[in-house]
Amino acid sequence: xxxxxxxxxxxxxxxxxxxxxxxxxxxxxxxxxxxxxxxxxxxxxxxxxxxxxxxxxxxxxxxxxxxxxxxxxxxxxxxxxxxxxxxxxxxxxxxxxxxxxxxxxxxxxxxxxxxxxx
Amino acid sequence: xxxxxxxxxxxxxxxxxxxxxxxxxxxxxxxxxxxxxxxxxxxxxxxxxxxxxxxxxxxxxxxxxxxxxxxxxxxxxxxxxxxxxxxxxxxxxxxxxxxxxxxxxxxxxxxxxx
Numbered sequence: 001x002x003x004x005x006x007x008x009x010x011x012x013x014x015x016x017x018x019x020x021x022x023x024x025x026x027x028x029x030x031x032x033x034x035x036x037x038x039x040x041x042x043x044x045x046x047x048x049x050x051x052x053x054x055x056x057x058x059x060x061x062x063x064x065x066x067x068x069x070x071x072x073x074x075x076x077x078x079x080x081x082x083x084x085x086x087x088x089x090x091x092x093x094x095x096x097x098x099x100x101x102x103x104x105x106x107x108x109x110x111x112x113x114x115x116x117x118x
Numbered sequence: 119x120x121x122x123x124x125x126x127x128x129x130x131x132x133x134x135x136x137x138x139x140x141x142x143x144x145x146x147x148x149x150x151x152x153x154x155x156x157x158x159x160x161x162x163x164x165x166x167x168x169x170x171x172x173x174x175x176x177x178x179x180x181x182x183x184x185x186x187x188x189x190x191x192x193x194x195x196x197x198x199x200x201x202x203x204x205x206x207x208x209x210x211x212x213x214x215x216x217x218x219x220x221x222x223x224x225x226x227x228x229x230x231x232x
Contacts, residue, residue: 004161031217031218033217033220035220042223042224042225043162043210043220044222045220045221048217048218056216056218056219058219090162092162094218106152106164106167107164107218108164109161109163110161111159111160111161112160112161
């Protein structure tokens with residue numbers, strides 16, 4: 001079956017603009033998480049959605065937001081872009097959020113959206 | 119809160135040599151442990167995981183990791199590496215009851231030389 005699909009794969013924006021990234025989870029997966037990867041800070045958790053509700057949020061400013069639709073697809077938005085927002089944004093999906101007895105809730109990552117802010 | 123330390127940022131090794139990538143973690147609650155691999159310009163791929171049971175877990179491509187609760191470690195090993203194993207490897211933890219919020223280590227770049 002198809003994996004986690006992220007669009008666009010690459011994009012360039014200028015400071016002050018906003019950007020929306022899209023993530024389509026694996027079919028049947030209802031939990032979507034977002035991570036930011038930068039050379040300086042490494043991989044950091046942004047937020048997690050399950051059944052259209054934000055369940056967890058990382059330590060990022062309010063310029064970072066997201067949502068999940070009824071078909072489990074998710075978008076994240078970054079407003080008023082700063083140079084430091086340049087990063088690889090990774091989306092991951094899983095069946096649910098619960099305990100990992102069977103591995104069904106282990107995260108599967110997409111290839112990422114690489115954002116460059118000039 | 120959890121933290122993960124990968125002790126080596128880069129590990130150069132010759133092809134067919136053994137390798138160990140070290141990972142230590144800190145957590146006040148029980149955690150699941152993972153190793154992910156990232157090839158250039160790609161996302162993260164799950165290499166192996168420790169959920170419960172046997173403390174030694176193996177992947178299909180020859181990697182293994184052992185969960186050591188007393189030393190809070192989850193080191194990754196391979197007895198004989200290939201050029202194709204060149205990639206960045208990330209150790210991660212997730213508390214049993216914290217949704218899908220992974221805490222990652224800083225990564226170890228494995229460089230396999232011919």
